[in-house]
Amino acid sequence: MKQTLYRLKEDNSSFPYSCNDGIKVIGGKQTAIQGQNVSFPCTLTEMPATDDISQIFWKRKTGQNPVYSDFFTISPEYGPEPVNAGHDTSRFKFIGSLNETNGSIQLSNVTLLDEGVYSCIFTLFPSGSYRTEIPLTVLVPPVTNLKIKVPVPVVGEDWVTYASCMAAGAKPPAEVTWDTGSSQGALRVVSNSTQHANGTTTTISHLVGTPTRDINHLLVQCVVKQHALATEDTLPFTIEVHYAPLSVNIRETSKDVLECVSDSSPKARYTWSRANQSWPRSGISAEGDVLQLVSPTSDLGGLYVCEASNPYGQKEVSLYVYYATATGGCIACWTVLVFSMIAVAVAVGLALWYYKSKYGVLPWREEVVFQRPPGDDENQGVEEEKVDEEEVRETRS
Known part of the structure; x- marks a missing residue:
């Protein structure tokens, strides 16, 4: 059983679409990275042997073309032709085959403005028209850079920013982290993001801390991850601190x-x-x-x-x-x-401390020198002779 529907296009004109349980148009969601090429698959299945393809229409609604409109046609008589494509004429290419009921096209050098919904419509005679919608998501890789603090931080300063890592204009937003090795306790990360009108996001991550000698010449890395990047983007940086x-x-x-x-x-x-x-x-x-x-x-x-x-x-x-x-x-x-002077002083000090603790006094003493008056030498000699005579007498007796 076949039923014919009439749907209003956004330009307020009618366009017939047909529904049939056996006939289908197969497409699929597509994702592309900005600057690359993307294919829009569109294949008709179960076409009755009694039908012929009159024409294939491609329509779109994108950031650059907000009004749902035709932009490409393929017909057995005229082949592929751009319609209202403007500067996009050379970017679209027919890659399918009418004989194989394949209406696929390719878009080169994709931009963020190409993101939107694309429709592939097969017009059959006498069955009618059949369609499929193909959403296109465009990924935008970030533009990364590392900005180092100038002038160089000095030991004794308060909280400073060593470097700022930026992932600009990314869609979806990029993830920005820091690999600081074993010095995570001395460093902190402060991040902020700004979303732009075109759907992209800029993320900035600041590496901050208090300058110390320990982190001078420390190698750190800013690591940026995002779906449009084949591998993570690593930006190395050696911290410099002056002292x-x-x-x-x-x-x-x-x-x-x-x-x-x-x-x-x-x-x-x-x-x-x-x-x-x-x-x-x-x-x-x-x-x-x-x-x-x-x-x-x-x-x-x-x-x-x-x-x-x-x-x-x-x-x-x-x-x-x-x-x-x-x-x-x-x-x-x-x-x-x-x-040398320090070593000698320490050795002498220890020796003196030990001597005093053992004997109670230091290893030197004061002496009083007496000087005899002049002329006293003769009396001393007489006294010595008297002492000698007494000792001799005692010995004899």
């Missing part, structure tokens, strides 16, 4: 060559000097963090100072250089003055 030089030390890299090292950000500038003495005219070279004795002699002995400095402060360490004559020439003996 004054710390833990300045001098180490011997080779014979008669010393290097001054420090923990600082940005990298410290090193300056060498000799305390209470002028800098030797020859025999020594100081370039940056390296001090080298080119021709070691006793004249080069003394207290050397290395100062590490950057825009946020400075710190120095001292080193005493002395020479001892030995077989084979001069031997350079290097001692870090600060640590």
Whole structure:
């Protein structure tokens, strides 16, 4: 049994559609990524042998064409033809076959304005018209970028933003997260989203925290996920925090060559000097963090100072250089003055504390020196002679 229906088109004209239990037009929902191509499948099944295809109409209602209207036709007499397609004429292509009752078309370089509902209508003679609707969803991949804070955060500052990761113009909205490794406790994430009139969304995620030395040079990653992306988009970023030089030390890299090292950000500038003495005219070279004795002699002995400095402060360490004559020439003996003095002071202090706790007094005492008056030496001699005579008498008796 066949029934003919009349439905009003949005242009207020009538268009007949037929219903038949056996004849069907098969299509299906489609999803496309902006900039790619998409096919609209449309196949007629169970067409009676007594019918012929008079024409295939394609209609659409999209963001660019809000009024439901024809835009493409295929007929046995004229073949595929764009209708009211405007600038879209070259983007549509017939990929089906009338002999196989296949009215499929392809749209190239899909845009967000192409999203909407497409209708494929087969007109048969004498049966009538049959249709199917094909919704098209367009996905828009985000435009991602990473903005790093300028100027660089400094230790001692309050809450700061290290970097901002943006996923702009995405449809559907992108998911933006941060991979901060083992330093999650020192960092926080603050995110916000803005939806635009065209249906896309921009998401911005800020990585924030209080600047500390521990997170300087920490590698983090902004991770963006979205349905239009084949794989997640990863944007790496190394956190930089500035602070004054710390833990300045001098180490011997080779014979008669010393290097001054420090923990600082940005990298410290090193300056060498000799305390209470002028800098030797020859025999020594100081370039940056390296001090080298080119021709070691006793004249080069003394207290050397290395100062590490950057825009946020400075710190120095001292080193005493002395020479001892030995077989084979001069031997350079290097001692870090600060640590040596501290070690000696601690050792002496402990020894004195132990001595006093055991004996009750310190290991030294005050002595009173008596000086005899002038002329008293003769009386002393007489007294000594008297004592000797008495001892002799006692012995004889």
